[in-house]
Amino acid sequence: MTKREHKNAKVLFVSMLLTLTIALGGCAGDKADGDSTQDATVSTDESSVSAPTNAQEEADSADSQITVGIPQDLNSLDPNYANGSGTQEILFNIYEGLYKPDSDGNLNPAVASGYTMSEDGLVYTFTLRDGIKFHNGNPVTVADVKYSIEKCAGLNGGEPVISAFSNIASVETPDDKTIVVTLKEASSVFIAICATIEAAIVPADVADLEAEPVGTGPYKFVSRSLQESVVLERFDDYWGEPAHIKTVNLKVLADADAIVMNLEGGAVDMVARVTTAQAAELGDEFNILEGTMNLVQGMYLNNAVEPFDNELVRKALCYAVNKQEILDFVSDGKGTPVGSSMFPTFGKYYMDELNDVYTTDIEKAKELLAEAGYADGFEFTAKVPSNYQQHIDTAQVLAEQYKAIGVTMNIELIEWETWLSDVYGARDFEATVVGVDASTLTAGAMLSRFQSTASNNFINYGNPDYDTAYKNALSAEAVLDDDMATQYYKECETILTDTAANVYIQDMCELVAINKKYAGYEFYPLYIQDFSKLYVAE
Amino acid sequence: MQTKKKHSLNLIIGLIITCIMLFLIILGFFYTPYDPTKMDSSAKFAAPSIKHLMGCDNFGRDIFSRVLKGMGNTFVIALATVVIGVVSGVLIGAVTGYFGGWLDEVVMRINDVVFAFPSILLALVFISLFGTGKYNVVLALGIAFIPSFARIVRGEFIKYREMDYVKSARLAGVSHLRIIFVHILPNTMTVLLSSIMIGFNNAVLAEAGMSYLGIGVQPPDASLGSMLSEAQGYLFSAPGYAVFTGLMIILLVLGFSLLADGLKKG
Numbered sequence: 144m145t146k147r148e149h150k151n152a153k154v155l156f157v158s159m160l161l162t163l164t165i166a167l168g169g170c171a172g173d174k175a176d177g178d179s180t181q182d183a184t185v186s187t188d189e190s191s192v193s194a195p196t197n198a199q200e201e202a203d204s205a206d207s208q209i210t211v212g213i214p215q216d217l218n219s220l221d222p223n224y225a226n227g228s229g230t231q232e233i234l235f236n237i238y239e240g241l242y243k244p245d246s247d248g249n250l251n252p253a254v255a256s257g258y259t260m261s262e263d264g265l266v267y268t269f270t271l272r273d274g275i276k277f278h279n280g281n282p283v284t285v286a287d288v289k290y291s292i293e294k295c296a297g298l299n300g301g302e303p304v305i306s307a308f309s310n311i312a313s314v315e316t317p318d319d320k321t322i323v324v325t326l327k328e329a330s331s332v333f334i335a336i337c338a339t340i341e342a343a344i345v346p347a348d349v350a351d352l353e354a355e356p357v358g359t360g361p362y363k364f365v366s367r368s369l370q371e372s373v374v375l376e377r378f379d380d381y382w383g384e385p386a387h388i389k390t391v392n393l394k395v396l397a398d399a400d401a402i403v404m405n406l407e408g409g410a411v412d413m414v415a416r417v418t419t420a421q422a423a424e425l426g427d428e429f430n431i432l433e434g435t436m437n438l439v440q441g442m443y444l445n446n447a448v449e450p451f452d453n454e455l456v457r458k459a460l461c462y463a464v465n466k467q468e469i470l471d472f473v474s475d476g477k478g479t480p481v482g483s484s485m486f487p488t489f490g491k492y493y494m495d496e497l498n499d500v501y502t503t504d505i506e507k508a509k510e511l512l513a514e515a516g517y518a519d520g521f522e523f524t525a526k527v528p529s530n531y532q533q534h535i536d537t538a539q540v541l542a543e544q545y546k547a548i549g550v551t552m553n554i555e556l557i558e559w560e561t562w563l564s565d566v567y568g569a570r571d572f573e574a575t576v577v578g579v580d581a582s583t584l585t586a587g588a589m590l591s592r593f594q595s596t597a598s599n600n601f602i603n604y605g606n607p608d609y610d611t612a613y614k615n616a617l618s619a620e621a622v623l624d625d626d627m628a629t630q631y632y633k634e635c636e637t638i639l640t641d642t643a644a645n646v647y648i649q650d651m652c653e654l655v656a657i658n659k660k661y662a663g664y665e666f667y668p669l670y671i672q673d674f675s676k677l678y679v680a681e
Numbered sequence: 682m683q684t685k686k687k688h689s690l691n692l693i694i695g696l697i698i699t700c701i702m703l704f705l706i707i708l709g710f711f712y713t714p715y716d717p718t719k720m721d722s723s724a725k726f727a728a729p730s731i732k733h734l735m736g737c738d739n740f741g742r743d744i745f746s747r748v749l750k751g752m753g754n755t756f757v758i759a760l761a762t763v764v765i766g767v768v769s770g771v772l773i774g775a776v777t778g779y780f781g782g783w784l785d786e787v788v789m790r791i792n793d794v795v796f797a798f799p800s801i802l803l804a805l806v807f808i809s810l811f812g813t814g815k816y817n818v819v820l821a822l823g824i825a826f827i828p829s830f831a832r833i834v835r836g837e838f839i840k841y842r843e844m845d846y847v848k849s850a851r852l853a854g855v856s857h858l859r860i861i862f863v864h865i866l867p868n869t870m871t872v873l874l875s876s877i878m879i880g881f882n883n884a885v886l887a888e889a890g891m892s893y894l895g896i897g898v899q900p901p902d903a904s905l906g907s908m909l910s911e912a913q914g915y916l917f918s919a920p921g922y923a924v925f926t927g928l929m930i931i932l933l934v935l936g937f938s939l940l941a942d943g944l945k946k947g
Contacts, residue, residue, distance in 0.1 A: 398895065400914045420726075420739045424917050471722045472740055529895050532914075539740065539901045543720050554900050555813060 207679050208390035209661055211672075212402060212411035214530040215559040216370045216395045221352035222343040223295065223304045226599075227563060228438070228580045228670045231340045233393065235671045236375060236386075237278075238343030238358035241269055241288070241322075242334055246676075248488070248584055248668040250334055253383075254283060254344040254359055255322070264329030264623050269322040275382045277346050278363035279355075285316040290347035292324065306598075307336045307587065328621040331628065332585040339582045361386040361675035371395055375674070386675035387663065397558065399532035412658040415672055418532050419475040422654050429656050433477070434666035436653040438578035439484050439589070440534070442525065442541060442646040445572055447603035450523075455515035457643035461501035462508035463548045464541065466648055473536045477652035483636040484579065484589050486650035488668040492586045492632050497640045508548045520549025525574040526566055529556035533651055538576040541646075567601050578651065580670035586616070586632040593639060602645060609638045692943025698936030702929075706756050709749030717750040718742065718901045726919045736921040738911065744922055748929055751903035755933070758819055758897070758904070759884035765823025766884075767877060770830025775861050777831070778838025789835070792828045800825035800883070801890055813896045822887050826880060833876050837869040871945075878941030882934045889930055905930050 217230045222238045225231050241255040252258075255269040275283045296311040297303030310330055315323040326333065336342060349357050356364040361383070362375040373393040377386045394411050396402055403424045405411045422431045442460070444451040451457055466480040479487055482497030512518060527538045535556065542552040552574075557565070566572045581588035591597055594613055595605035616631030640647070655664055662680040665673055714734070721741035729736040735744035773792070777785040795803070800822065807821035841847060842865070850860055885905075891897040892906030900907065905926055912923035 400895075400910050403914050403916070420918065421914060424915060426917075468722070472720060472725075535900065536740075539718075540720060542901050543718055556895055556899060557813075 206390070207388045208392060209388050209413060209674075209677060210392040210394055210411045211674070212396040212405055212414040213373075213393050214395075214399070214416075215397060217367070217373060218560070218563060219353060220356040220364065220367070222340050222345070222358070224353075225340065226567075227559075228578075228582075229559075231582060232670050232672045233373070234340050234343075234358075235360070236362040236391075236674050237356060237360045237364055238340055238345070239360050240337050240339060240342040240344060242338040244338050244584070244667065244669060244671070246665040246667050246673070250338050253338075254288065258334070264331075265326050267324045267326070267333065269324065271320050271322065272382055275359060276380045277359055278357045278378055279346070279349075280380070281346060281348075283344065283346075283359060285319055285322050287347045288322050288344050289314045289316050291344045292322075292342070295342050305336060305339070305341050306591070307332070308342070329623050331620050331623050331625055332583070332587060335583040335585045341582065362391060365390075370397070384675075387678035388661075388674065391674045397530045399530055399535065402532070406656055406658075412661060413656065413664075413677075415653065415655045416531075416533070416651075417654050417656045418473065418536065419477065419654065421532065422656060425656055428659055430659055430662075432655040432657065432664055432666070434653045434655070435479065435486070435488065436578060436580070436651040437486060437488050437668055437670055438580035438650060439481055439486055439647060440537065440576070440578040440651050441648045442538075442574050442576050443579070443602050444574050444645050445570060445603055446605065446644065447570070448573055450515070450517060450521055451573065453515050454642055455511045456517060456521075457646075458501070459508040459511035459515070459517075459548065460545070460550070460646050461643045462504045462511065463545055463550070464501070464646055464648070465503040465544060466498075468544070469537055469540045469648060472540045473533055474652050474654075477654075478649040479652075480649050482647050483640045484593065484645075484647070485586070485636050486581075486589075488650075489581075489584060489586065489589070491629055492589075492636070494633055494636055497636060500640050501643070505547050512548060512550075520551065522551040522553065523573045524553040524555050525576055526555050526557050526562065526572045527576050528559045528562045530559050531577070534576045534578070537648065541576065567599075570601050570603060582669070584668060586629070586635075590616075590632060590635050593635070593644065604639075604644050606638060606642060606644075609635055609642075612638060689943065691939045695936055695939025695941075695943050698932055699940055702752070702933050702936055705749060706752050709753040713743075713746035713749050715743035715746045717746040717903060726915070729921050735925045736919060738919060738922055739915055744919075744925060747903045747908060748905075748925060751898075751905045751908050751926070752929055752933065754815070754898055754902065754904040755885060755888050755892075755906065755930075758815060758822075758888045759881055761819045762822040762826055762884040762888070763877060763881050765819070766826030766830050766880060767873075769823075769827045771834050771866070771873070773827065774831040774834025774836075775838055775866065778835035779842055779857070779861050779865070781839070781842075785835075789831075792831055795825070796828035796832070798825075801887060804887065804891060805894075805896070808891070808896045813899065815898055815902075818888065818891050818897045822884060822891070825887075826884065829880065830873075830876065833872060834869060837872055838865060841865045841868055875941045875945045878937050878944070882937050882941075885930065885933055885937075905933075 213229065213233065215229050217233055218227050219225045219230060222234055225234050239253040241253060242250045243253040245251055254272060254275060256272040258267050258269045260267055271285055271288065277283060292314050293299050295304045296308040303309040310327050312325045312327045317323060343358055345352060346357050349355050361378055361381045363378045365374040365376045367373045372395060375391040377389050379385065396405055402414055402417060403421050406414060406425055406429065416436065444457055446452060470476050470478045480498050482500055483494065485493050487493050512520065525538055527534050538554050542554060545552045566575050590613060592599045593604045594600065594610050612631050612634040616628045616635065619627035619631055657664055660680055661677055663676045663678045665676045667673065719742060724737040724741035725739060727733050727737040733743050733745065735748060738744055773788060777788045803825040804821035808817055811817050847860060847864060850864055888897060888904065889906030889909065892904045893910040895910065898904035898907050908926045909923060912926055916923055
């Protein structure tokens with residue numbers, strides 16, 4: 144009898160432990176299991192590769208593959224509708240425009256092999272690259288180019304997909320090698336916009352790119368399992384230097400807490416943008432590469448809702464923030480504090496001095512709050528995407544800092560898809576902590592969204608001065624007066640800072656965790672992941 | 682004689698563990714060594730020491746303080762869940778069990794439908810409809826817990842309603858309400874009490890599970906589940922984080938299990 148009682152207690156204890164493990168570990172567990180077979184096959188039949196330049200052919204022939212963790216599923220496979228940076232950075236491997244950016248920020252010919260511009264800057268004559276093919280094996284024709292550009296410009300009816308392309312008057316194809324694009328007004332940024340993902344050249348005979356994504360990039364789309372994975376395969380008929388690794392598996396890691404487990408467990412080989420704490424967690428088999436994310440991280444405020452419709456309140460929030468402290472907590476001090484919607488990679492457009500407009504000043508913040516009628520502070524909720532650890536961490540530090548001025552910041556973690564639909568789409572939010580990036584290195588890519596009428600003005604910023612300054616900048620661009628345009632863009636940035644449109648924080652440091660079996664990762668000055676440069680190192 | 686002693690051993694151990702945990706939880710409401718959300722960059726991932734009993738997390742927040750606060754949150758959520766479940770469950774079970782008939786059939790079939798879904802799944806559906814947060818989790822889990830209590834109480838009522846003392850009370854003209862709550866309900870207490878204990882444990886685990894999935898308590902607030910979720914990212918730099926948090930869940934559940942076990946047999 145005694146023994147049996149003992150047994151009962153033991154059984155109870157063990158079963159309780161089991162319940163715990165199942166209840167709490169279930170989620171992470173099966174994520175890791177799914178891909179456990181992949182890492183073993185990578186390096187088996189490669190001889191040692193010392194010099195990456197000439198050893199590629201060897202590696203290329205093998206069934207090389209890499210699994211990359213991405214923070215969210217692609218929201219669209221059609222370049223025209225891919226409005227998340229996390230989607231665009233992947234589509235960069237599948238689609239190409241007439242031009243494409245390289246890792247030094249230069250624009251190189253892609254689908255076009257070159258162009259000439261008329262004296263007045265209105266007529267661009269592109270030459271189609273010889274022998275270039277789509278992923279489905281069909282050659283790229285001038286008709287495809289015409290179709291793609293007209294679609295983006297809204298010339299076949301419908302809204303222009305790229306607002307800057309509404310400047311296009313006509314697209315002509317005088318022969319089967321030449322595309323002539325005529326603009327309504329000259330523009331110094333036209334080629335840069337031709338190099339964005341949205342302006343990708345796609346086949347005219349494929350109606351639904353969502354179902355059949357066909358581009359000209361170094362990788363072609365193979366398959367996709369919603370919210371789980373995307374598989375890409377090297378395109379062997381690529382016009383340029385072909386990719387090295389045959390198969391790229393993209394695995395969706397929607398739970399930021401699961402990143403380390405997935406890397407350590409071998410389920411993924413690479414994750415771009417891990418936090419410093421996560422990087423410290425990883426063992427010797429990983430290289431941590433450091434670059435910048437090329438975005439402006441901030442607490443974006445819905446300027447149309449109370450109390451953020453009050454400039455004094457927004458300013459108070461800016462004064463209450465200690466950016467350096469955020470950097471210390473979230474990334475061990477790495478990153479560049481910024482003061483407006485522009486990050487340092489932009490060079491001439493970037494204004495470092497705006498970072499000093501709001502230096503931490505709790506007293507001043509309190510005064511401003513009192514002046515605005517919130518002497519006792521207030522409470523608000525920030526919606527933060529749950530798949531970005533950096534933003535969650537930043538939000539937590541912000542919440543702590545705002546306690547000093549009596550403001551209670553609640554954090555609501557939401558799924559990325561919900562963020563896109565509720566915050567970005569429906570603008571149903573008070574504040575959110577995210578990073579906003581640029582699709583080209585043109586100032587407009589960062590600044591056009593804050594015009595009061597812009598469709599992607601998700602913070603509902605409305606300021607006539609800003610609209611005027613921005614229009615002036617565009618007019619200056621139209622007469623190719625670059626200095627003048629830069630002046631006006633800088634005025635725009637200054638207005639954003641002076642009116643405290645958002646609580647600007649930093650351009651984050653990008654830590655890429657990559658298994659030592661792979662090398663060749665290149666940082667871009669834009670939000671881009673280029674898989675074609677990766678190769679197997681062992 | 683000997684068996685009796687062993688029984689009470691479960692009870693005693695359960696009582697001791699539960700008392701310690703309750704003491705810590707109550708302590709957490711009034712006092713924590715540090716502010717549980719106070720960040721300290723010099724104490725990032727500090728190891729356990731006299732200053733920080735369980736060390737510090739990635740923001741330099743004191744884990745012991747967070748565990749105290751987190752246990753409180755978990756406890757309150759579990760308690761509220763059980764209260765919702767028991768109150769509604771007892772009402773439904775008592776009425777259907779006592780009166781029987783078509784009402785019993787209809788309500789119990791609905792009950793069966795709700796019961797057929799795993800409670801976590803049901804709660805997940807609820808959360809996706811009404812949004813995340815503490816209170817929604819309480820409501821969601823509470824509703825999910827109703828059927829199990831309703832069943833138990835109904836069974837007891839069916840057993841007791843044909844008893845002689847109930848019949849004679851009815852003949853004496855005692856109102857139905859009085860019979861239900863004064864005559865029968867106290868008799869179901871032994872069964873109900875141990876199922877409340879088990880229900881409480883399930884609620885603790887369910888809350889931990891929900892917060893672990895990121896839909897329960899929102900940061901920077903803590904609960905044992907959300908802390909465990911955070912901790913898994915720092916298993917190597919701060920193993921104490923996960924170990925202590927997990928240990929607290931185990932102790933909380935173990936204490937109540939032993940208590941329930943002891944009460945049932947003792």
